[in-house]
Amino acid sequence: MNIASPLLAVDNLVVEIQSMPALRGFTMHVAKGAMVSLVGRNGAGKTTLMRSIMGHLTPARGSVRFEDTDLSSRPRHARAALGIGYMPEDRCLVPQLTVEENIMLPLWVAGHLDRKARLDFVYEVIGELTEMRQRKALLLSGGQQKLVALGRALAIGTKCLLLDEPFEGIAPALSERLSEVLASLKGKDLTLLMSQSDLNHSRGLIDMEFTIERGANPIPTSQ
Numbered sequence: 001m002n003i004a005s006p007l008l009a010v011d012n013l014v015v016e017i018q019s020m021p022a023l024r025g026f027t028m029h030v031a032k033g034a035m036v037s038l039v040g041r042n043g044a045g046k047t048t049l050m051r052s053i054m055g056h057l058t059p060a061r062g063s064v065r066f067e068d069t070d071l072s073s074r075p076r077h078a079r080a081a082l083g084i085g086y087m088p089e090d091r092c093l094v095p096q097l098t099v100e101e102n103i104m105l106p107l108w109v110a111g112h113l114d115r116k117a118r119l120d121f122v123y124e125v126i127g128e129l130t131e132m133r134q135r136k137a138l139l140l141s142g143g144q145q146k147l148v149a150l151g152r153a154l155a156i157g158t159k160c161l162l163l164d165e166p167f168e169g170i171a172p173a174l175s176e177r178l179s180e181v182l183a184s185l186k187g188k189d190l191t192l193l194m195s196q197s198d199l200n201h202s203r204g205l206i207d208m209e210f211t212i213e214r215g216a217n218p219i220p221t222s223q
Contacts, residue, residue, distance in 0.1 A: 005068055007032040007160060007191050008053070013062035015045075015052050015215075022048040024216040025062065030193055030208075035186065037206045038195040045215035046195035047089060050164045054086050055079050066160070081110050085157020089164040089195075091149040095138035099129055099148050102137050106156035113158070122151040126181055143174030150181065161185075163194040179205065 006029040015023040023045050030036050040046050051057045053064055055076035064071045066082055080086070085106075093102045103122055107115045123130045129151050132140065137148060146166060153161050166182075167175050182205055185192065194206075211218050 006030055007034075007067060008193065009063075009065040010049070010053070011063050011065075013049070013052060013064065014060045015048055015057050016060050017048070017057070022057075022215050023052065023059070023062075024214065026212060026216055028210050028217075030191060032191055033189055034207045035182075035192045035205050036194070037209045038193060038212060039198065039209055040195070040212035041197060044212045046212060047164055048215070049212070050086065050088075050162050050193075050195060053079075053162060054084070077109060080106050080156050081112065083157060083159030085153030085155070085161045087146075087149045087153040087161070087163045087166060089168060091145045093137040093145055093148060093152075096136060098134050098136055099140070099151075100133040102148055103129070103151045103155050106152060110156060113156070118155045118158075122154050125154060125184060126151050128177075141174075143170035143178075146170055146174070146178065147181075150178070157190070160191040160193070163192065165195055165197070167196065 008030040010026060010028045012025045012027055013023050014021070014025055026045065026049060038046055038049065048057060052059055053071065055071065055074065059072070066084065069082065071079060074082070094105070100119070103119065104115065107113055107118055126147055129147060132144065137145060140148065150163070150166065153163070166178060170178070182192065186205070
């Protein structure tokens with residue numbers, strides 16, 4: 001039987017931050033087109049994993065492969081060019097830039113995509129961003145900034161989205177809206193990996209769940 005290779009393969013990943021272990025041999029395989037949740041408590045290693053995939057942290061051991069490409073050989077900017085969009089937990093918008101300028105930032109760097117087509121796609125998926133396009137990011141609420149950060153990830157993430165705690169710290173109405181946006185991406189041949197402390201906001205969206213505990217896969221308990 002021919003089993004398709006995973007789009008994203010993390011194998012035995014070990015990451016240390018200031019000589020302290022943050023990931024302890026974590027392994028996770030994500031299939032193309034799947035919506036996957038990475039669940040763990042605060043400090044479990046979720047953000048460390050996301051940052052390691054995107055090249056902000058360098059693993060001590062293990063591997064991260066995307067479409068069978070070893071990401072260790074790719075600089076940070078080249079990982080986005082592979083079709084990976086990243087939404088950090090703290091949004092990382094440029095306050096003095098407009099909503100549209102923030103969305104366009106990765107497209108200006110990538111250069112290989114049709115910028116207008118990608119921007120139109122973002123506005124189609126998250127319609128309210130059209131009305132905010134000329135507003136400065138610093139004038140937005142935290143929830144609105146989350147939508148802009150998601151739009152920026154969508155602009156460059158033609159194959160895969162990494163969303164770090166997308167529901168953290170936003171009002172219930174915006175949480176519901178964010179769930180609607182993510183649900184609309186199902187069936188668009190887009191892979192989604194989303195970290196969360198629980199599944200309360202996305203249980204109906206998720207195809208597969210991975211748990212992370214103290215930087216590692218949990219040890220199965222015997223029945």
